[in-house]
Amino acid sequence: MGYLMTLGIFASIYTILAISLNILTGYAGQVSLGHAALFGIGAYVSAALTVNLGFNYWTALPLSILITALVGALLGLPSLRVHSDFLVLVTIGINFVVVALFKYTPFFGGPYGLLGIPRPSLFGESMNTFEYFLYAVGWATFTILFVYWMSKKYIRVAFEAIKEDEEAAEAMTISVARFKIYAFTISAAFAGLAGNLWAHYMGVIFPGNFSFSKSIEIMTMIVLGGIGTIRGAVLGAVLLIFLPEYLRFVSDYRMLIYGLIIVFTMIFIPSGLLGDRSITWKWTRIFKKGDRVAKNNEN
Amino acid sequence: MLKVENVSISYGKIAAVKDVSIYVGKNEIVAIVGANGAGKTTLINTIMGFVTPQEGKIFVQDHEITSLPPWKKAAFGLAIVPEGGRIFRDLTVKENLFLGAYRIKDKSKIDNKMNEVFQMFPRMRERYRQIAGTLSGGERQMLAIARALMSFPQILLIDEISMGLMPKLVDEVMEAIHSLKSKDVTVLIAEQNTNEVLNIADRAYVMQNGLIVMSGTATELKNNSKIKESYLGI
Numbered sequence: 001m002g003y004l005m006t007l008g009i010f011a012s013i014y015t016i017l018a019i020s021l022n023i024l025t026g027y028a029g030q031v032s033l034g035h036a037a038l039f040g041i042g043a044y045v046s047a048a049l050t051v052n053l054g055f056n057y058w059t060a061l062p063l064s065i066l067i068t069a070l071v072g073a074l075l076g077l078p079s080l081r082v083h084s085d086f087l088v089l090v091t092i093g094i095n096f097v098v099v100a101l102f103k104y105t106p107f108f109g110g111p112y113g114l115l116g117i118p119r120p121s122l123f124g125e126s127m128n129t130f131e132y133f134l135y136a137v138g139w140a141t142f143t144i145l146f147v148y149w150m151s152k153k154y155i156r157v158a159f160e161a162i163k164e165d166e167e168a169a170e171a172m173t174i175s176v177a178r179f180k181i182y183a184f185t186i187s188a189a190f191a192g193l194a195g196n197l198w199a200h201y202m203g204v205i206f207p208g209n210f211s212f213s214k215s216i217e218i219m220t221m222i223v224l225g226g227i228g229t230i231r232g233a234v235l236g237a238v239l240l241i242f243l244p245e246y247l248r249f250v251s252d253y254r255m256l257i258y259g260l261i262i263v264f265t266m267i268f269i270p271s272g273l274l275g276d277r278s279i280t281w282k283w284t285r286i287f288k289k290g291d292r293v294a295k296n297n298e299n
Numbered sequence: 300m301l302k303v304e305n306v307s308i309s310y311g312k313i314a315a316v317k318d319v320s321i322y323v324g325k326n327e328i329v330a331i332v333g334a335n336g337a338g339k340t341t342l343i344n345t346i347m348g349f350v351t352p353q354e355g356k357i358f359v360q361d362h363e364i365t366s367l368p369p370w371k372k373a374a375f376g377l378a379i380v381p382e383g384g385r386i387f388r389d390l391t392v393k394e395n396l397f398l399g400a401y402r403i404k405d406k407s408k409i410d411n412k413m414n415e416v417f418q419m420f421p422r423m424r425e426r427y428r429q430i431a432g433t434l435s436g437g438e439r440q441m442l443a444i445a446r447a448l449m450s451f452p453q454i455l456l457i458d459e460i461s462m463g464l465m466p467k468l469v470d471e472v473m474e475a476i477h478s479l480k481s482k483d484v485t486v487l488i489a490e491q492n493t494n495e496v497l498n499i500a501d502r503a504y505v506m507q508n509g510l511i512v513m514s515g516t517a518t519e520l521k522n523n524s525k526i527k528e529s530y531l532g533i
Contacts, residue, residue: 157394158401161387167349168385172398173373173450 005133009201011241012136013194016143018221018233020190023147025219026228027156028183029163030079031088034095035218038075038188040210042068042195044102047114047205052107057120057200065192072188076181083166095212102207113206117199136197143190147230150186159183213255220258223265226272226281235274300325300485301346301454306355308341315341317509318355321487323454328477328486330496330517333506339489340382342506343458346487347379348372359454373402376453380460384443388432392423395431395442399449409449415482416445419475437468444475448484455479457488461495473499497521 021035046064049055055063078090102108109115119126120135127135150156158179161169166176199205221240226232240258244251271278301323308316316338323329331339344350346357348369357365359375369379378399387395396416400409417424420441426434431442440460447455457476461469469492477499479486490496497503497517505513505520513520 154397157390157398160390160394161398164387164389165385168381168387169398170349170369171347171379171381171385172401172446173370173378174398174401175370 002129005129007241007245008133009129009136009197011238012133012140013197013201014218014221014237014241015140015234016190016194016197017218018225018237019143019147019230020187020194021218022222022228022230022233023150023159023190024183024187026222026233027151027163028159028180030076030180030183031084032091033088033212033215033219034075034091034093034098035187035191036210036212036214037091037095037098038068038072038191039195039198039214039218040098040102040205040207041071041188042192043199043205043210044108044114044195045192046196047117047199048108050118050200051114051116057118061120061196064196065189068192068195069185069189072191073181073185075188076184079180079184080177092212092215095210095215099207099211102210108207111207113204113209114199115204117203117205119200119203132201136201139193139197143193144230144234147190151230155179155182216255216258216262220261222272224261224272226275226278228271229274229276232272232274236272300327300360301487302358303342303346304356304358306342306345306352306357308338308345308350308352315509316345316352319506319509319511320355321504321511321514323485323487326480326483326485327502328480328488328500330500330503331487331489331506332491332493332496332503332520335491336508337506338509339491339506340458341509343379343456343487343489347377347456373450373452376451377456378447378450378452378454379456380440380443380447380458382458383462384439384460386431386434386439386442386446388430390431391428392426392431392434392442393428395446396423396449399446402450408451412449412451416448419448419478420445436464437471440464440468440472441475444472448479452484454485454487457486457490459489459491461490461492469495 017035017039021032024030024032042064045067046060049060049063050057075094079087082090103111119132121127122131158169158174161172161174162176162179170176217240221236222233224239225234225236244254250257265272269278269280274281303319303321306316306319307314319342321329331342333339341350345352348367351366356363359377362375364372364375387398396413400412403409422438423442423445426438431439434442460472460476464472473495476486476488488496488500497520500517502516503514503520504511
């Protein structure tokens with residue numbers, strides 16, 4: 001049971017991560033292969049605050065989210081100058097730089113990482129696995145609801161416009177720079193939250209937890225689930241957390257299988273399992289009014 | 300209303316626009332005509348702020364706006380219908396129109412404008428909830444104009460609106476642009492389709508190899524056989 005709880009906690013954390021990458025890549029079209037860096041910053045900031053500086057968890061939580069969001073805004077600056085494939089290269093580079101910083105900074109524990117990260121406590125007692133499970137699921141639910149709410153707002157349409165045609169968006173007087181930074185900041189804030197939840201559950205973090213291959217893992221989740229949708233991000237995260245645990249061979253060849261998933265999804269179902277235009281999503285809608293056009297005509 | 304003074308733009312060593320000066324008065328429709336590569340699009344993009352000129356100045360009602368970014372120029376009442384329309388194909392017609400009204404905070408103003416736009420382009424009302432990518436070529440151009448109008452522009456810059464449209468649709472689109480005159484919108488339109496655009500324009504400038512080689516009222520230019528042969532190819 002405890003094992004299932006742990007998987008549930010991981011699934012919740014990765015749901016938050018996948019949704020946060022989806023804001024950046026799915027909504028605003030800024031492809032990042034360095035998302036694990038932000039995940040790591042959230043984890044390391046919160047761990048360092050509580051372990052090294054003696055902060056209370058409940059103070060470290062908002063601080064870690066805030067600091068990750070600020071770093072995210074800074075990391076968004078290159079996106080104002082470089083586009084598409086070049087931006088991908090920049091984000092990969094950032095991932096390596098951030099991991100190296102954790103590794104070579106004694107304050108962050110160097111290659112040995114940070115140990116003894118406390119669980120958050122409720123009413124004077126630190127949470128047990130079940131309580132932490134509920135806590136993580138609660139945050140994942142909050143993330144889903146918040147992003148759903150945001151996707152109904154003007155900001156989502158502006159993100160879509162930037163994704164589709166930056167010049168045309170600029171011609172519509174949308175400040176492309178500002179909305180790109182918004183996307184990076186909001187995305188980073190949720191990645192920071194995920195990092196915080198991860199660090200305080202594991203109790204130990206190493207630089208290697210946030211390496212480039214972790215970024216690929218997060219990207220695989222949203223590609224498989226359906227880029228640009230919340231349901232896709234959730235499905236991708238849950239599938240890729242639970243599957244390796246039940247199919248041993250998947251876990252032995254993790255990276256190989258992630259690579260294959262990306263390749264085959266891109267070729268055969270480019271909008272993922274539950275993307276707006278995917279066949280599989282349309283199957284699930286057979287009894288409702290199928291495509292988005294019809295859906296739009298309803299409301 | 301809009302004044303361009305001695306503007307020169309070059310891309311590297313290639314001069315795209317050389318020492319061009321034009322003037323557009325209030326509620327006028329002014330056309331820039333000329334062949335492919337004459338510098339029309341560069342000039343329009345410079346006025347909107349996508350390109351910064353190396354020399355010269357641009358004024359809107361005596362305010363210098365030469366090197367402001369597009370979104371700041373919008374505050375001076377400029378809006379653009381870019382070459383090919385460049386509507387957001389993955390978004391609905393409604394979302395496209397709302398993006399046009401990005402700067403407008405007052406919801407009732409947006410609704411009023413939307414109704415006005417629908418009167419001009421009734422088909423946009425029918426297609427309101429449709430994904431813009433599913434519109435026909437003519438409808439896309441209409442949407443591009445409608446979207447630009449949503450920002451309450453005083454000066455509308457239009458680039459090659461007739462490109463890829465069948466003649467009947469060109470007429471329709473030109474008619475719509477002509478009707479902007481009564482809506483207090485000043486229009487500067489760059490167009491290869493000289494015949495059509497001279498029917499609705501008040502005045503026109505003829506561009507060739509980055510230079511303004513001739514200007515005059517639309518009727519003058521239409522009846523001048525020398526121009527027809529040498530510059531307009533009609």
